[in-house]
Amino acid sequence: MYEGIAASRGIGIGAVCRIEEHDLTFDMHQVEDVAAEKQRLHDAVKRFKEETTEMAEDVRKRIGPKEAAILEGHLEMISDPAMVGEMDKMIDSRQCAEAAATAVCDMFINMFSSMSDELMNQRAADVRDIKTSILKLLLGIEDIDISKVAPGTVLVARDLTPSMTSQIVKENVAGIITEIGGKTSHSAILARALEIPAVLSVPGILDQVHDKDTAIIDGTEGQVFINPEGDVLSTYIRKREDYIRKQGELRKFYGKDTVTADGKKLELFCNIGTPKDAKKAMECDGEGIGLFRSEFLFMNSSHLPSEDEQFEAYKEAVETMQGRAVIIRTLDIGGDKDIPYLHLKKEDNPFLGFRAVRYCLKNADAYKVQLRAIMRASAFGKVKIMLPLVTVVDEIRAAKALVADIAKDLEAEDIDFDRNIEVGCMIETASASLIADKLAKESAFFSIGTNDLTQYTMSVDRGNPHVAYLYSAFQPSVLRSIRNIIKAANEAGIPVGMCGEAAADPLMIPLLIAFGLDEYSVNPVLVLTARCIISKWSVEEAKALADKVMELDTEKEIVDLLKASAKEL
Numbered sequence: 199m200y201e202g203i204a205a206s207r208g209i210g211i212g213a214v215c216r217i218e219e220h221d222l223t224f225d226m227h228q229v230e231d232v233a234a235e236k237q238r239l240h241d242a243v244k245r246f247k248e249e250t251t252e253m254a255e256d257v258r259k260r261i262g263p264k265e266a267a268i269l270e271g272h273l274e275m276i277s278d279p280a281m282v283g284e285m286d287k288m289i290d291s292r293q294c295a296e297a298a299a300t301a302v303c304d305m306f307i308n309m310f311s312s313m314s315d316e317l318m319n320q321r322a323a324d325v326r327d328i329k330t331s332i333l334k335l336l337l338g339i340e341d342i343d344i345s346k347v348a349p350g351t352v353l354v355a356r357d358l359t360p361s362m363t364s365q366i367v368k369e370n371v372a373g374i375i376t377e378i379g380g381k382t383s384h385s386a387i388l389a390r391a392l393e394i395p396a397v398l399s400v401p402g403i404l405d406q407v408h409d410k411d412t413a414i415i416d417g418t419e420g421q422v423f424i425n426p427e428g429d430v431l432s433t434y435i436r437k438r439e440d441y442i443r444k445q446g447e448l449r450k451f452y453g454k455d456t457v458t459a460d461g462k463k464l465e466l467f468c469n470i471g472t473p474k475d476a477k478k479a480m481e482c483d484g485e486g487i488g489l490f491r492s493e494f495l496f497m498n499s500s501h502l503p504s505e506d507e508q509f510e511a512y513k514e515a516v517e518t519m520q521g522r523a524v525i526i527r528t529l530d531i532g533g534d535k536d537i538p539y540l541h542l543k544k545e546d547n548p549f550l551g552f553r554a555v556r557y558c559l560k561n562a563d564a565y566k567v568q569l570r571a572i573m574r575a576s577a578f579g580k581v582k583i584m585l586p587l588v589t590v591v592d593e594i595r596a597a598k599a600l601v602a603d604i605a606k607d608l609e610a611e612d613i614d615f616d617r618n619i620e621v622g623c624m625i626e627t628a629s630a631s632l633i634a635d636k637l638a639k640e641s642a643f644f645s646i647g648t649n650d651l652t653q654y655t656m657s658v659d660r661g662n663p664h665v666a667y668l669y670s671a672f673q674p675s676v677l678r679s680i681r682n683i684i685k686a687a688n689e690a691g692i693p694v695g696m697c698g699e700a701a702a703d704p705l706m707i708p709l710l711i712a713f714g715l716d717e718y719s720v721n722p723v724l725v726l727t728a729r730c731i732i733s734k735w736s737v738e739e740a741k742a743l744a745d746k747v748m749e750l751d752t753e754k755e756i757v758d759l760l761k762a763s764a765k766e767l
């Protein structure tokens with residue numbers, strides 16, 4: 199058995215098709231005819247653009263706009279005059295087109311990968327993909343046509359580039375295994391969109407398999423079996439049937455209210471990162487947006503987005519949601535999220551540093567641009583403002599004062615906005631949790647960010663594998679914190695949601711029901727699963743379980759009891 203990253207859920211069984219890496223070595227030489235060499239490069243770039251445009255259109259139709267945007271991003275990069283301009287300059291100094299394309303792409307790859315940020319690393323992967331495609335065109339190398347693979351094929355590759363993935367015919371590909379790539383890599387995003395089970399980052403797998411080997415992929419657990427022995431195959435055939443049946447049953451929850459077994463109505467919202475994701479939230483039957491991570495707007499740009507650029511993005515999400523609530527979180531940068539053009543100073547402890555609402559309040563002019571854009575978007579639906587990383591009451595007061603100032607300006611300028619726009623805060627620090635009663639007096643709502651709450655409660659860097667064993671929202675301290683926050687909100691009579699990953703965890707859901715959580719905000723693809731699990735628990739039954747859980751001393755005891763008490767989907 200091989201293990202990797204569980205990137206796209208489900209069980210896939212099929213015959214291996216290895217996707218070999220091409221040999222892209224070329225003869226480095228000085229060119230005589232500079233003009234002809236430039237023409238050769240420009241022809242390759244033109245063909246690359248044509249093919250990518252075609253693929254993007256096809257992906258938009260077959261898969262969706264978000265996935266097409268990956269290819270459109272490639273087009274944007276190669277259309278940047280700086281890129282081909284630099285290559286031309288190198289040809290001017292008599293380098294061949296292949297050498298020019300390689301050197302310029304490598305420069306961008308090094309620049310992007312030197313930034314310790316997943317999004318920037320993804321950009322590096324994009325440029326790598328562009329480089330490979332241009333070199334293939336220059337060297338006349340034809341790719342294997344993935345669109346022609348037989349039904350029941352398991353693709354095994356070092357990495358699946360977006361251009362390869364976009365050719366996948368969903369009906370024919372039973373699974374995907376790669377040697378590199380994480381949960382947020384493009385291969386993962388596309389695999390999930392196509393609902394093809396995928397396990398990524400399985401080291402050396404390409405050398406372990408032959409074409410036509412039988413492969414089993416468990417995309418939920420991140421496991422791969424090659425030529426399985428004994429009863430492994432029959433076990434997984436059963437598991438696959440089970441999975442498909444359960445997925446079918448989940449469809450019954452589409453269009454239904456989110457209610458516990460004894461009829462308590464709850465809200466089931468979605469977490470999104472871009473305005474386009476709002477469409478996905480609607481398709482997946484989300485009842486609103488519980489967290490719009492606005493920083494992606496800033497990270498996908500080379501400059502501070504203007505008020506109008508932000509307004510258009512927020513408005514798009516708000517209009518897509520057709521009157522359902524959209525909670526927009528103001529800029530949450532710093533920590534693991536860097537934005538190069540803001541030139542944030544390097545800090546020894548970035549997670550404890552000058553970030554999120556702390557940075558925004560000290561840069562009030564830029565913050566007001568964002569708040570104004572959000573408030574203008576509030577004229578088009580039901581918008582709420584949410585502050586990240588709050589630790590003291592002053593922060594919410596200061597943000598509300600800015601909102602009040604902007605409201606006056608908008609009135610004076612006769613610009614429409616929701617005069618009752620709510621300002622709430624994320625409760626994701628130990629401090630906020632301990633003063634939840636005080637914050638509740640100032641906030642219109644709470645949303646618990648368990649990803650950070652766990653980090654700050656446990657004193658565990660959420661990205662550090664050495665201390666990952668302590669990073670669990672099921673630790674007794676984190677559970678107490680969650681319970682206290684919900685209690686404070688309930689007592690103050692304000693709604694309380696959760697937008698951290700724990701909100702969708704089947705083991706956590708009964709505890710949240712017991713504690714009295716009102717709103718669950720989850721990844722769109724998990725809406726129906728969460729609704730199904732909520733429907734299985736009555737408040738009384740959940741409370742009985744929570745009482746036992748809260749008596750236990752260790753995370754392991756808690757998880758074991760929750761697993762033993764879990765309901766079948």
Ligand code: PEP
Pocket residue numbers: 489491530626646647648649650651697698699
């Ligand atoms: C959280 O901290 O739980 C959260 C939802 O925010 P992020 O993961 O963006 O920090």
Ligand code: MG
Pocket residue numbers: 586626647649650
């Ligand atoms: Mg957070």
